[in-house]
């Protein structure tokens with residue numbers, strides 16, 4: 161069997177079948193996945209429960225692994241997994257209990273409910289993320305994706321002209337601080353200095369332009385702070401309107417793979433006293 165895709169949304173996102181992602185990938189399967197990612201930006205692999213080691217192996221087929229915010233949190237948040245690059249997307253603490261409501265862990269889960277692209281606060285940022293579902297809450301806790309290439313295509317010409325020369329600054333802790341999680345030391349903040357990105361980028365795999373926004377963007381360079389933040393909010397609202405969004409209803413054993421260069425994502429609200437456990441790997445966006 162070889163990779164087959166079935167579109168799940170008019171603009172992007174496909175279900176992928178025909179490849180066992182639990183086994184080492186052949187070069188041909190790997191290339192087929194990259195090609196499908198360039199087209200669809202989000203692939204859904206159903207019903208393939210992955211061990212921790214299998215998830216690491218799958219991710220490593222696509223590049224070096226990204227640690228993202230663990231660079232800051234390493235010393236503060238204990239790890240539940242066998243490999244440092246397995247990112248714990250859950251509301252469960254290191255003892256396997258529901259995490260304290262005010263813990264950094266829980267704040268991370270809340271921050272994930274804001275539209276973002278993984279690790280856009282660093283360079284290199286993340287290229288692919290692979291998120292694997294282990295336990296789902298009874299209600300809510302879906303993950304949504306927005307298509308940034310379609311968002312760019314749909315912008316009015318005057319806005320395209322306005323933003324084409326502009327850059328914005330992305331900072332890792334901006335989303336957390338906005339939600340009230342302020343207890344970061346200067347040393348921790350210094351570990352993830354802000355980075356600059358153009359507001360308009362080209363997606364290498366498809367050659368399409370895209371609107372590069374998200375919650376990590378704190379300001380527009382060389383623009384009045386308030387006006388810049390309003391512009392970023394307006395662009396984010398544009399990029400995440402319903403027609404550009406796919407909502408994924410998780411089933412245990414699903415693995416979603418997305419291209420952080422072409423999409424935003426966010427989790428949806430759920431009852432934090434219920435367990436929700438997913439495991440993520442991400443690759444660095446390096447050549």
Ligand code: OGA
Pocket residue numbers: 249272273278289291301302303304425426427428438440
């Ligand atoms: C992530 C993320 C959202 C969710 O895994 O990077 O943002 O639904 N997840 O938990």
Ligand code: MN
Pocket residue numbers: 272276277278425
């Ligand atoms: Mn994320």
